[in-house]
Amino acid sequence: YGEGPHSDHAALTIRSLGGRAVIAQSIDPMHELTLKKQGILALTFAWPENGDKVKEDDLIDVLGVHELAVGKPLELLLKHADGTTERLKLDHSYTEDQIGWFKAGSFLGYISHA
Template sequence: TNLKKQGVLPLTFSDPKNYDKIQPTDRISLLELKSLSPGKTVKCELKHKDGSKDVIELKHTLNDLQIQWFKAGSALNRMAELKK
């Protein structure tokens, strides 16, 4: 919960075997974060040095309130937004 309150998105691999697809020189992009919702996986694009790409799925455990914290940057930022 501390990571979540700080606006960090903790993710785990939907398929642990996908860990081996990540290469040290990859550029990693998280896709469609604007549509983040409870129970929905996050797509992660791995752009490899050779130009090839892989898309893997990651899991999160955020609820609706925690997603608001994430989108605001932290729980404190969200509280400040609500006070305005």
């Protein structure tokens, strides 16, 4: 996800629409950095095939965001329309500084409070 000449614009669009996370099977490294700078969680499925388990009518919740830490995976809770639930492991590549960016709402928010 995110490869190409318009990846910066894509990150800004996600942010302007109120998006807080991108979850994909893989994310282009440059786009991932742009998402992080915009305060958007950039997450990947620990097992890429798990992306096929997400259905268009699922309600989703990302668990563990408030405890975001270097090397600590998060969890995606899927609430399927039939009432069943499923938990999927999500990976991230955040550094301590990048976690600060996320908590401050963006890189700009982080440096303005430094």
